[in-house]
Amino acid sequence: MEQSYAFNITKLFPIVILLFLSTFKLNAQCEPVCKDNTKIYLCYESTVEVLPEDVLKPIQPECLKDMVVDIFQNGDSLGNQVSYLLAGQTLDVRLTDTLSHFTCQSTITIERDSTPPTAVCDEFTVTTLPLDGYAVLCADNFDSGSYDNCFLQSIKIRRMDDNSSFKNCIRVSCSDVGAPIMVILQATDYEGLTDICMIELSVQEKIAPVINCPDDIDISCKFDPFDVNVTGIATATDNCHVKEITHTDSDLRNDCGVGVIERTWMATDDAGNTSTCVQKIRTIWER
Known part of the structure; x- marks a missing residue:
């Protein structure tokens, strides 16, 4: 149906x-x-x-x-x-x-593009001089992530006390030890737009001087054992500069003036690093 x-x-x-x-x-x-x-x-x-x-x-x-x-x-x-x-x-x-x-x-x-880059620095940086007394620091030693909304063309640096153009690297030496150096970091994009930031750089020198003592010596008690022109003077070298050479005496002689004087020589550089050596001066009785 x-x-x-x-x-x-x-x-x-x-x-x-x-x-x-x-x-x-x-x-x-x-x-x-x-x-x-x-x-x-x-x-x-x-x-x-x-x-x-x-x-x-x-x-x-x-x-x-x-x-x-x-x-x-x-x-x-x-x-x-x-x-x-x-x-x-x-x-x-x-x-x-x-x-x-x-x-x-x-x-x-x-x-x-009209937006400048952003320079980002390590605001406080410390470097230590090597044995030859100078160091080369480049922009990447100070840069802490500088950036641009497009592309960075370069990151360069210069010392604030140097009015020359920005460079890839700067040099520091013994003369920079002590007071901080101000360094300028400049970030540049491909449109030539720039931004800068400042770094306080401290240069340290931690290598102690190399000291050489005079030879140990035997002298007659007729001579003055405290006269370094008689007993000899220490010498020293440093990767930067020896500030001074000093000495202290430990008098171990008897009442007759016979015995040993231990003379400790100390060399100090401009950064306060020190090194020492010991010279022995023996006084001998002569009739």
Whole structure:
């Protein structure tokens, strides 16, 4: 037995109307409205894709997926990309909603990056001189993460007491031991934009002098054992500079003036490092 079904289209009519109104409302909310002009900042020798949100006034995020950007230079389409070579030019741009076919038109101006880098320093740095008395310090000894929103071209340094140009490295020596040296670090990007930071550099010298005592000596008690012109004088060398050579005596002689004097020689450099040696002076009784 055949069965028949009646299909009442009037029951679907409200649903169709609702879907139509919802789609119309969404399309209306997604109608693109362009900004008057948009500045696009480009890094050195870069190419970027211009996105719908770059040229649109605020719009619901779900609308962006159907938006297409077209850029024109003298009527010729460039697609949706611009390069650093276009810096300084103002280009026409058209944005189209591919779903609703709404469009808006505006312009974009291509600008070179204008944000300077950020120089970051180790504010306090200590270095110790080696045996030869001088050290070479380069920018990476002081840099603590300098950065740029695009790319850094160079990080260089110079001493504040040196008015010459910035260099990759500086030299410090014995004459710098003591008072801190101020060093300037300069970060430069590919647009020539710069930033600086300051470092307080302390140069230390920790190598003790090398001292040489006079030979041990036997002298007659007729001579003055405390006269270094008779008993000899110590000498010393240092990687920087020997400030002074001094001595102290330990007199171990008997009441007759016979016995040993132990003379301790001390060499001191400009940084206060010391070294010592001991000389023995024996006095002998002679009739």
